[in-house]
Amino acid sequence: MNDTISDLLVRIANAQAVEKETVFIPYSKVKENILNVLKSEGYIADFSADKEARGLTVELKTNIKPFEKIRRISKPGKRVYVKSKDIPRPKGYGTVIISTPKGVLSGNNARKSGLGGEIICEVF
Numbered sequence: 001m002n003d004t005i006s007d008l009l010v011r012i013a014n015a016q017a018v019e020k021e022t023v024f025i026p027y028s029k030v031k032e033n034i035l036n037v038l039k040s041e042g043y044i045a046d047f048s049a050d051k052e053a054r055g056l057t058v059e060l061k062t063n064i065k066p067f068e069k070i071r072r073i074s075k076p077g078k079r080v081y082v083k084s085k086d087i088p089r090p091k092g093y094g095t096v097i098i099s100t101p102k103g104v105l106s107g108n109n110a111r112k113s114g115l116g117g118e119i120i121c122e123v124f
Contacts, residue, residue, distance in 0.1 A: 005120060006072050009070045011025055016065070035047045037097050037106050047059065067094075074120055082116050082117070084113075097119075098120060099117050099118045
């Protein structure tokens with residue numbers, strides 16, 4: 001598989017579409033950091049890392065639909081980098097997840113910290 005982050009986003013979106021409570025995702029540190037941001041922003045209920053099974057179990061919010069869409073911005077074939085002042089603000093509600101030198105952050109936190117980086121995805 002070439003794009004494991006896209007796989008993470010698609011698995012979460014598909015599990016939410018069929019109203020599953022949990023979804024299993026192969027482990028990686030970047031995925032764990034992205035899930036930390038999604039949890040802190042309130043898009044997923046919780047997640048746990050099982051290093052023995054080499055995976056992450058994500059608990060989705062079942063009583064509400066936390067997001068409409070997850071869209072991958074920076075892809076392996078075309079990376080998208082921005083400065084802190086150019087971080088996009090999704091219309092209405094939503095957030096952007098950015099990989100910065102200080103780690104994976106939400107767009108608001110990166111903007112407040114004055115950090116730019118690679119735009120991973122947009123959640124709205």
